Amino acid sequence: MKHLFSFLFLFIAATTISLAQGVFSFEELEHNFGDIKEGELAEHVFAFENTGDAPIVIENVRASCGCTTPQWPKEPIMPGESAEIKAVFNSKGRPGNVYKTITITSNASETTKTLKLRGQVIKSDSTPE
Numbered sequence: 001m002k003h004l005f006s007f008l009f010l011f012i013a014a015t016t017i018s019l020a021q022g023v024f025s026f027e028e029l030e031h032n033f034g035d036i037k038e039g040e041l042a043e044h045v046f047a048f049e050n051t052g053d054a055p056i057v058i059e060n061v062r063a064s065c066g067c068t069t070p071q072w073p074k075e076p077i078m079p080g081e082s083a084e085i086k087a088v089f090n091s092k093g094r095p096g097n098v099y100k101t102i103t104i105t106s107n108a109s110e111t112t113k114t115l116k117l118r119g120q121v122i123k124s125d126s127t128p129e
Helices: 002-019
Strands: 024-026 030-037 041-050 058-063 068-071 082-090 096-106 112-122
Touching: 024 112, 030 041, 041 112, 058 068, 068 096, 082 096, 082 112
Parallel strands: 030 112
Antiparallel strands: 024 041, 041 082, 058 096, 068 082, 096 112
């Protein structure tokens, strides 16, 4: 009987530990830059908090194309802490509607999270000589 109680205690403890997860709570998942002049760098910061009960470790952040560069924290985000993912979109040579995604891979409860950028790049009036 003593072994049964020990086993149950270890099982419950292991189950509780495995259920602890970080949770992304973003202020927004999508940002619209509006109108951008061609050639401008448009930046936006996606702020979030870890509202879970375990650290979030961001393994990778990938943009849908090379015109968008993401920056993210490399250290774990502890429960209750806030952090940011910064996105910089280079509008050079990209007139028209913009729709870009940024995919976050982590150990959080949602292992993959997608952020979105939208806008309209206004063609430059300059003409090459």
